[in-house]
Amino acid sequence: MSQLTQITSKLPKVGTTIFTVMSALASEKAAVNLGQGFPDFDCDPALIDAVSAAMKAGLNQYPPMTGVPALRTAIAEKIKALHGYQYDATTEITITAGATQGILTSLLCAVHAGDEVIVIEPAYDSYVPAIELAGGTPVFVQMQVDTQGYSVPWDKVAAAVTPKTRLIMVNTPHNPTGTIFQQADIDALANIVRGTEMLILADEVYEHMVYDGQQHLSLCRHPELAKRTFVNSSFGKTYHVTGWKVGFVAAPAALMAEFRKVHQFNVFTVNTPVQHGLAEYMKHQSAYIDLPRFYQRKRDLFQNGLKNTRFKLLPSEGTYFQCVDYSAISSLPEAEFAKWLTSEIGVAAIPVSAFYNTPRESGIVRFCFAKKDETLALALERLAKI
Numbered sequence: 001m002s003q004l005t006q007i008t009s010k011l012p013k014v015g016t017t018i019f020t021v022m023s024a025l026a027s028e029k030a031a032v033n034l035g036q037g038f039p040d041f042d043c044d045p046a047l048i049d050a051v052s053a054a055m056k057a058g059l060n061q062y063p064p065m066t067g068v069p070a071l072r073t074a075i076a077e078k079i080k081a082l083h084g085y086q087y088d089a090t091t092e093i094t095i096t097a098g099a100t101q102g103i104l105t106s107l108l109c110a111v112h113a114g115d116e117v118i119v120i121e122p123a124y125d126s127y128v129p130a131i132e133l134a135g136g137t138p139v140f141v142q143m144q145v146d147t148q149g150y151s152v153p154w155d156k157v158a159a160a161v162t163p164k165t166r167l168i169m170v171n172t173p174h175n176p177t178g179t180i181f182q183q184a185d186i187d188a189l190a191n192i193v194r195g196t197e198m199l200i201l202a203d204e205v206y207e208h209m210v211y212d213g214q215q216h217l218s219l220c221r222h223p224e225l226a227k228r229t230f231v232n233s234s235f236g237k238t239y240h241v242t243g244w245k246v247g248f249v250a251a252p253a254a255l256m257a258e259f260r261k262v263h264q265f266n267v268f269t270v271n272t273p274v275q276h277g278l279a280e281y282m283k284h285q286s287a288y289i290d291l292p293r294f295y296q297r298k299r300d301l302f303q304n305g306l307k308n309t310r311f312k313l314l315p316s317e318g319t320y321f322q323c324v325d326y327s328a329i330s331s332l333p334e335a336e337f338a339k340w341l342t343s344e345i346g347v348a349a350i351p352v353s354a355f356y357n358t359p360r361e362s363g364i365v366r367f368c369f370a371k372k373d374e375t376l377a378l379a380l381e382r383l384a385k386i
């Protein structure tokens, strides 16, 4: 390659991820794919109708930079009803091209070169590259895992704070572990940031997937945290339309003003008919209110089936993920075990080590249960043979 065509990578550590590898292997081996984190079933036809109606009504040109007002208003009303916090739909909510863009934009506007950002591992894979693109340095704190499952060691988070810490990233309900924040987690976080200038990025894309009668504790419920938090969410998860890539960020006006400066020159805005369709569809509150019941039934079906296997279940309190300990089956490293499971047993899973930046082996893989019952049944039949 000639000198002219070479560039210095801004993300030298980013290569082909295990997600790509596992998906390719799953299709090559015709494995049941419980690796990919998206549904294998379609969304409500009423949502398609609402988007089609918007297209047919000629709503096909640029919407406002911040998003369609009806959608921002519907989001503000929903947050107020569920969490009691009133965001101003005009100045405090912006529609994004999925949570991934919301996360990147939040970090680009808030993090300056040399700032430190605390990342709790295992962590969603976009966080670290986004911090690095913003010029920040990720500082890792690892969740602890024992027979009760995963939890955040808040004393270690507190110990990781330095004068350079600009932002703490949190994710509840949590991918990949399926844990959710309890009030004690929220209080511990509030204690850490109190009296500092630190900001928070809360990734709440699984906000409507919380089980066993528990409640999603959005960070906006806590007045002190709401003042310093970018809350990120995604319609893709809630409405079974991950491919539409539409989400939103809610944050206090001063933070949102800076967010919008970056958003404006990043995507400018997000596609119009889908926003109108979502605004219309959000009137069907049952779509998100019934979601925990819908997914809890799938989780229970999957968990009950796994009880007939040699996998050990970890708790899944939220999200559509189930982590399992395979130490009774194999001592292979996680990535090798996931490849073996895909090739030899015909069920694809994701190694939890893929969510760590530092090499770590816990003998745990993640399955996604956002699948048709027959998909889950076929996977369980195969897993029971191990």
Ligand SMILES: Cc1ncc(COP(=O)(O)O)c(C=O)c1O
Pocket: 037, 097, 098, 099, 100, 101, 124, 171, 175, 203, 205, 233, 234, 235, 236, 242, 245, 246, 247
């Ligand atoms: C924790 C987490 N955050 C963000 C995203 C990205 O959401 P979106 O597809 O809306 O960009 C995902 C998708 O899997 C996720 O699991």
